[in-house]
Amino acid sequence: PAAVYSSFMLVTAGLFAHMALVGWAGFVVAGTCPFACVARGFGSPRPARDAAAGLVLSLGVFLFFVKLLNVNLPAGWLKALLGGAGI
Secondary structure, eight states, rough: OHHHHHHHHHHHHHHHHHHHTTTOOOOHHEEEEEEEHHHHHOOOOOOOHHHHHHHHHHHHHIIIIIIIIIOOOOOOGGGGHHEEEEE
């Protein structure tokens, strides 16, 4: 029960971090947080790998929405790098 509670708290923290960061830090940075928190909550022992995978997946989703679906997502801190993405 204690492990389930801590896992639930990690997933919840990831969701709240996403909500807090998406407008300020941008979609890619904010999307990395819940991925890493959920992976950690499910028992992953490698937080750096989880964050890197979350960053790659969030960047892919960001580019898909911005380039193919023409949805304006906040670039945030990475605006200088993602400026050529059509933002």
